[in-house]
Amino acid sequence: MPNLNTRGALSIRNVTKIYDPEGVNVMAVKDCSMEIAAGEVCMIVGPSGCGKTTLLNAIAGFHSITSGEILLDGELLCGPGKPKADQGAERMVVFQNGALFPWKTLAQNVAYGPRVQGRSSKAEAMEKARDMLAEAGLGNVTEKYPGEVSSGMSRRAEIVRALINDPKVLLLDEPYRAMDALTKSIMHESLLETYDRTKVTIFFITHDLEEAIFLGDKVHIVTTRPCQLKKTVEVNIPRPRSYQTQSSEEFRHLMEEVNEAVHEEAIKAFQAGERELA
Amino acid sequence: MSQATTAAPQQTTAPTGFSLFIYRLKKSLLTPDPYLTVFGVALWLFTWWLLCEGLRVDRFDKIPGPVAVFSELFSRTPFQGISIFKSEYYEHILVSCQRILIAFGIATGVGVPLGLFMGWSRRIRDYAFPILEMLRPIPILAWVPLSILMFPGFEAPVIFLATLASLFVTTLNTMLGVDSIDEAYFRAAGCLGSSNWDIFKNVVVPGALPFVFTGLQISIGVAWFSLVAAEMVSGDLGLGYLIVDSYMNNVTVPMVIGMITLGFVGWITSVMVRMLGNWLMQWHVKALALQGR
Secondary structure, eight states: OOOOOOOOOEEEEEEEEEEOGGGOOEEEEEEEEEEEOTTOEEEEEOOTTSSHHHHHHHHHTSSOOSEEEEEETTEEEEBTTBOSOOOOTTEEEEOTTOOOOTTSOHHHHHHHHHHHTTSSOHHHHHHHHHHHHHHTTOTTSTTSOGGGSOHHHHHHHHHHHHHTTOOSEEEEESTTTTSOHHHHHHHHHHHHHHHHHHOOEEEEEESOHHHHHHHOSEEEEEOSSSBOEEEEEEOOOOSSOOGGGGGSHHHHHHHHHHHHHHHHHHHHHHHHOOOOOO | OHHHHHSOOOOOSOOOHHHHHHHHHHHHHHSSOHHHHHHHHHHHHHHHHIIIIISOOTTGGGSOOHHHHHHHHTOSSOTTSOSTTOHHHHHHHHHHHHHHHHHHHHHHHHHHHHHHHHHHOHHHHHHHHHHHHHHTTSOGGGGHHHHHHHSOTTHHHHHHHHHHHHHHHHHHHHHHHHHTSOHHHHHHHHHTTOOHHHHIIIIIHHHHHHHHHHHHHHHHHHHHHHHHHHHHHSOSSSHHHHHHHHHHTTOHHHHHHHHHHHHHHHHHHHHHHHHHHHHHTHHHHHHHHHTTO
16 A cells, blocks of 8 residues: 655754763764655664664654754754754654653543644543544543553553644654563554554654564664664565564564664673663 | 352442442441551550559659540539530630641642742742751741741731741642652653643642642641640640640649640541542542552
């Protein structure tokens, strides 16, 4: 199926980020460039603490970059003269440990975005939120608090909270990291189903190689700190994909290719033994 | 097998409304184990009785024992003037409660917003925090002379002292509450297109609430503590005054009655604060309940 989405092309050009904690310069990202096409599922794989999250935070506008530029659909997010991107609803982040507001019900959480952006009235937002939650299979827990539902359900609700804002890019930072393998596979299928429906551009950070190949169109393997693009692997497995895909010959072949590139970096990261950056 | 069939049918739907209230009441009466509580109280009363009335240990023999205290408390014609049938008794309670209500109200009304803003804005914290930290360690009794000089009459100094003590606790806990909010919630709110005011309303206030109510429970205790201290020094009515006045007039039974009443009323106010907190933080209560707490 051809991808009809024309929104959400990300250009990351020669981005460098130097942290300066206590006067010691730490280079988290060095001269990193990558192009992400509109509607692409782009997986970033690298050893933990290598600076992948730094890159995501720069795109989201949580912190500044030292040099280089990042563009979204040709518009400058951050670059020379504007080190920090503005935060905005066209780039939605799903966080590592989940960030649904625990004091709001799932429906209130999902309705929050449209409501504060003034795009719809409270009643309209709540109605749409309930509809979208029901679509994601969460119709019977819309009035529950995040603390009352499983981690899988709350993570799914968080993705709904992002999608209701009709974002150009979805930024996911190891969203399934703390989950067991069985829950994870359900989450993968649900994300794939969501993607097939919306074709939103996805920027997904992980160090789970199977996850990367199963979900992605492209797998960008980055080096250990400072983070730099090492290798890009194209995943030409047709969509829609299901869990059976993971036992195909092609899948295994890709696994080998990615594994080889990542393993080298993992060894380097381990030997460097540096403390992970947030 | 017959036992299983005769067992009462399991209730499968969650109770609501009145039946939910009854269920909670029952549960709160049954936890902690009531037998242990009853035994603990009995042991404590017995020790008191033994020291003051049973064995009449030296120096304790001048202190009224439980029999003397409770027979006086429930007497229609109390020998030393204070019992549950005397209007003076309720007047003392009422006056103290009124003062607590005003002092705690002011302290909460000022302390919670101040703490929220101090936690939220670096600038406001830089202005206010050093002053707060310097005033906080001054014991409330050290403020007594100053408060008498500053305020006219009996009422204002007493309320001022109680307010001051509870203000520090409330402000500090509220500020720590804002500090405790995970950065991810601020980022998520920013991503979703919130204005600063949206973030304040939807992240800062609800996120700090658990700490705020922990602080309020401590602060109402502190308010009682400093109120009574103030009433002992300067006052014309109230439980603190009752205690010290009875001591001065060498009537020890009303003194002990005053102490017991204070403990009881203080406990009730603390429970009320906790109940208000639980009502406002359903999400917190439910999450804790699922953890079995």
